[in-house]
Amino acid sequence: MAKLTDVAKLAGVSPTTVSRVINNYGYLSQKTIDKVHAAMQELNYQPNNLARSLQGKKTQLIGLIFPSLKNPFYAELIEYLEKKLFDREYKVIFCNSENNPEKEKYYLQMLAANQVDGIISSSHNLGIDEYERLNLPIVSFDRLLSPKITTVSSDNLAGGKLSAHALIERGAKNLAIISGASQSGSPSDYRTQGFMEVATTFDLPCKHLEIPSGTIISIKKNKIKKFIEENNFDGIACTDDLTAIYCEEYTNCPIIGYDGTELIQALHPELLTIVQPIEELAQVLVDVIIDKINGKETELEIILPIKLQQNI
Amino acid sequence: MAKLTDVAKLAGVSPTTVSRVINNYGYLSQKTIDKVHAAMQELNYQPNNLARSLQGKKTQLIGLIFPSLKNPFYAELIEYLEKKLFDREYKVIFCNSENNPEKEKYYLQMLAANQVDGIISSSHNLGIDEYERLNLPIVSFDRLLSPKITTVSSDNLAGGKLSAHALIERGAKNLAIISGASQSGSPSDYRTQGFMEVATTFDLPCKHLEIPSGTIISIKKNKIKKFIEENNFDGIACTDDLTAIYCEEYTNCPIIGYDGTELIQALHPELLTIVQPIEELAQVLVDVIIDKINGKETELEIILPIKLQQNI
Incomplete structure (x- = not known):
């Protein structure tokens, strides 16, 4: 992941200047500001990584990107995800992508800037690129995002x-x-x-x-x-x-x-x-994202069994 | 809201020592750690206020405390809250209180420590005290929390x-x-x-x-x-x-x-x-919490009209 010094190097300015641009203090010419912004964009640099690395600790926040709560399947899955993440001392930033690629893209940027430790995504309007370049632990629900990203689904x-x-x-x-x-x-x-x-x-x-x-x-x-x-x-x-x-x-x-x-x-x-085994799906998604955060290897594709509910 | 210097004064140690306890570095006796923890608890001091005031900016995070997503009423209300907060550039930390007072208490502490700008709460297992002492902008959905806290409901x-x-x-x-x-x-x-x-x-x-x-x-x-x-x-x-x-x-x-x-x-x-006018309720809750964050006066009780849906 890009560091502040990488941005400084690419923009041809000192790290202090980059920090000033990010924090918006001291005298800065528009030209300098533009150069730094261009370098930040090119490197996909997220300013709050600074605060994060300064603090040197995890945020205990997980971003959930899901298409809609109006479908009770997602509402119940998110209910279980929150419970199981809470038990592991993680909190949830809930992002409703509404099947809108622009909103999803904006959320991904915000999540990275907001220092989440990882993302569980069930919404895949975007290309693989946007997810891969985030360089954050990610697990995908129900759809293959990229050969590098673990997918969890039922069969x-x-x-x-x-x-x-x-x-x-x-x-x-x-x-x-x-x-x-x-x-x-x-x-x-x-x-x-x-x-x-x-x-x-x-x-x-x-x-x-x-x-x-x-x-x-x-x-x-x-x-x-x-x-x-x-x-x-x-x-x-x-x-x-x-x-x-x-x-x-x-x-x-x-x-x-x-x-x-x-x-x-x-x-x-x-x-x-x-x-679908909703509670088990939530459990596996939580286990995988926490394993990834802790740098453990995880399987690339996990498929849970479904069953028939006989009518009465 | 308690400052780091208040904690230092009450504990009878230097601000640097408090900072060391919070960040867990340098040599510290157990006696000092205990004194600082006791003072932090007494003053309800939230360590991350430090980082927050250092950054000197808002987090653009709002905590939502709701009892359950399994009830479609809450799922739809939260769906609208997320949309309307997103439009105002706020993100949502979703907290499911499960009608469990201990979980709600823990969440309140975490939300304060996590530097949310405000809380929308629909879950009132706890006494008024816990909410009032947080000293954060709060709006309550559907129940009178305290004479100081705005309540939004339908009639x-x-x-x-x-x-x-x-x-x-x-x-x-x-x-x-x-x-x-x-x-x-x-x-x-x-x-x-x-x-x-x-x-x-x-x-x-x-x-x-x-x-x-x-x-x-x-x-x-x-x-x-x-x-x-x-x-x-x-x-x-x-x-x-x-x-x-x-x-x-x-x-x-x-x-x-x-x-x-x-x-x-x-x-x-x-x-x-x-x-119930679910979308309008969400709109008013969002307007009120953002007004409060911006230091504006808000009404103490807002009641929206209901209507009859004739069956077909």
Whole structure:
């Protein structure tokens, strides 16, 4: 990671001048300020590293970058992450990326400047570069960020397969799957792929409806309604539980959801679903980020098993 | 707020010695360490104030202390708080108090030591003292913390009244209300009080069931089932939406919930409910905390209006 002296060298000024620019004191010409800023930018230098290295200690802060709390899956995962980090004496800076690359980029810069010890990211609008150049311990949830960054997920491919088997066991012969927008390497894609593979194996027809996340609920519901009314499905899989519950409004055929949060299980105990091990995922994410902070080697890919929740 | 020199004076040592104790360097006798620690504790001195005042700038961090993300109301409120704070260039340290006074206390100390600029708290396990002695800008959500601390809420009393009127308009004559455990000054209490007042005005019988938050779902559902089966209610109000949806399993009579989150409205558009203005609450909480940080006077109690969401 770039040091203050590196910035000074590149800008052709003394370290004291760099410190003055950062702390905004003493007389400085605009030319000097510009030179130092340019060097800081080129080296991706984060000013607060100064304070950090002066203090010579960790901040005990972890940045969590997640797309939305409105999905109960993320809310529950973050609830567990906070608990488990608290037990290890870490606090959480919560960053909602809203699937907005600009906001995510700004947050990454702020997190580095704010001296977090590490980042757990579940939001990958950005290219690999932005994460790799941070030079901070990072663990990625659910998506491969870079060959250098550990990814933790549950077994999305197996989950998709299991949901197809569950519907076929219930007599389904005309299958459908409703997922988020196709995006290479997304969890939703793996679930869809697993589902399709089993449909092909059993030689069963299978239609696929993609609805981008962030679609207005009423529009989403209309798409689902039309998709169901225009076909004669006898088994529908969804890559999340909320979509599965929307489907219940338009058909009585077997439906299977995905995620298995405590909230949806409590509100909809009738829903057949694939359960992700939310608490265990949080535990592994916390273990990995703390291992990385402490300089330990970690596995590059950790995949936890999913299970079927039978409806009652 | 206590300064390092105050600690030195009380402990009868030099400021350098206090600094050494804090930073753990140089030779120090156990007796000196104990004296300094005792003085720090007595003055509620937070070591990182040193670094903070050295830097002479704000941290742009706000601590959020909330009881749980598992309730979609809190998840959506926190989602909006993060967005609105981000727009004002503040970042969020998220603290889940889990209704645990010890955890809340520890978090308060950590937040002060971590140099947050202010705290938005919705969790009040602790006495007024712990909050007042922090000497940090604080705004309280939903409960009166102290006459010195601004409280922001929606109109819980009016919400309770409105839910009674909504059931009576739908022909209800034998009323019930299901709330959390009674606790002086809680939002759930105000809602119940408003409901009861209207029942009394209309001279209608009204039974009240209290179920403490944190009750295991299966036990909670059994209590609700028994309560409904043993009575002949023709109108049931609940002080949150989740409980209202549990009630739907056991009766077809009119039910009204409370909160009106986007998630529950999307999953259960049929649910009659009292809608809290979640985004506006977040906006006011953010405006107030930033005003306080900037040394502006703020109102002591801000109450936003609620509204009825008609079922479809």
